[in-house]
Amino acid sequence: MTQSPNTIQLEASTEAAHFGLRLDQVLADLFPEYSRSKLKTWIQDGNVAVNGEVITVPRHKMQMDELVTVQAEMDVQVTSEAQDIALNIVYEDEHILVINKPADLVVHPGAGNPSGTVLNALLNHCPEIDKVPRAGIVHRLDKDTTGLMVVAKTIPAQTHLVDQLQRREMSREYEAVALGTMVAGGIVDAPIGRHATKRTHMAVREMGKPAVTHFRVIEKFRAYTHLRLKLETGRTHQIRVHMAHIKHPLLGDQVYGGRPRLPKGASEEFIAALRGFQRQALHAAQLSLFHPETEEWMTWKAPLPQDMQDLLKAVKKDTADNPQDML
Known part of the structure; x- marks a missing residue:
């Protein structure tokens, strides 16, 4: 196939969690940045191969450890409207831009948030990005998580960045405040999948997708710990789920943290x-x-936002006021 600026090339291997699923379901899981209808169309048009063999049946049953490749022409029309929403841009060139996202800003329109998102802001800042799937968004941050995100301004750049994510070449590091006093860092290696009963929640599940989080202690307090974390994988809500799994949920996490404990x-x-x-x-x-x-x-680096700086000051003062509770 002769490549054009709109040609995308994707490649990924199936995992244990994909065994027995349909090809269209597996593609939606491997390449979530593309819509299910688009992926199904690519299958039917002969743009998808499994272990080198073109498969045109969306219901084709998949095995684990199979190589899935996609090569197709992308013709995307973004239906969201451009909105004049300020973006904190820390880097930009003709291929990518990196933003420092504030809290309370949703990345992509969805149920309950049809507008007022990062995507709407991107369409206003750089109108030509409407030709790129999801306006160039290749990874997300939760609404209330702050910090750095990269956005692709062209389809080739997006394909390259998505490939880096899948190959675990992109490095993402976080800071967090967790409940409880942690004396040492470590690794959480626990698969994550959709919660069995709560559709919008994730959970550690035996048949989930592999997920690995590294963490180290920056500073410990009498009831909390300031952490530095590094993602080896990028599952939805990964840090929040993993920290709750080891009984140290993030301070303020109303989904995975349970009742606030004073x-x-x-x-x-x-x-x-x-x-x-x-x-x-x-x-x-x-x-x-x-x-x-x-x-x-x-x-790129982004300093802690003011609300987390103020939170840490309060936590430090609480520890100083109660030194008898420190180990």
Whole structure:
């Protein structure tokens, strides 16, 4: 196939969780940045191969450890409207841009958030990005997670960045405040899948997709720990699910943290600070990747937002006021 600027090439291998699923279901899982209807059309048009053999039947049953490749022409029309929403852009060229996302900003339109998103802002900032799937968004941050995101401005750049994600070449590091005093770092290696009964939640599940999170202690307090975390994989809600799994959910996480727990002897001032922090204490602090055009290894850093800085000040003061509770 003669390549054009709109040609995409994707490649990924199936995992244990894909055994017995239909090809269209597996493609939707492997390449979530593309719509299910588009993926189905590519299958039917002969643009998808499994282990080198073109498969045109969406219901084809898949095995594990199969190589899936896609080569197709992309003709995407983004239906969302451009909106004049400010973006904190930390880097931009003709191929990519990197933004520092604030809290309370949804990345992509969806149920309950049809507009006012990062995608709408991108369409306003760079109108030509409407030719790229999902306006160039290749990975997301939760609404209430702050920090760095990379966006592709062209289809070739997006294909390159998605490939880096799948090959685990892109490096993403976070800072977080977790409940409980942790004395050492470690690794959480536990598969993540959709929660059995709560459709919008994720959970550690035996047949989920592999997920690995590395963490180390920056500073420990009497009831909380300031952490640095690095993603080896990028599953939905991965850090939040993994930290809850090891009994150290993120402070402020109303989905995976359970009922808020106040440390004994907490001052009214500290209780007010905790109750006033209405999101999970999670920030995408560093992003590193190979530039899709130059192949240069690039790194960006984003300082902690003011609300997390204030939270840590309050946590430190609480510890200083209660030194008898430190190990």
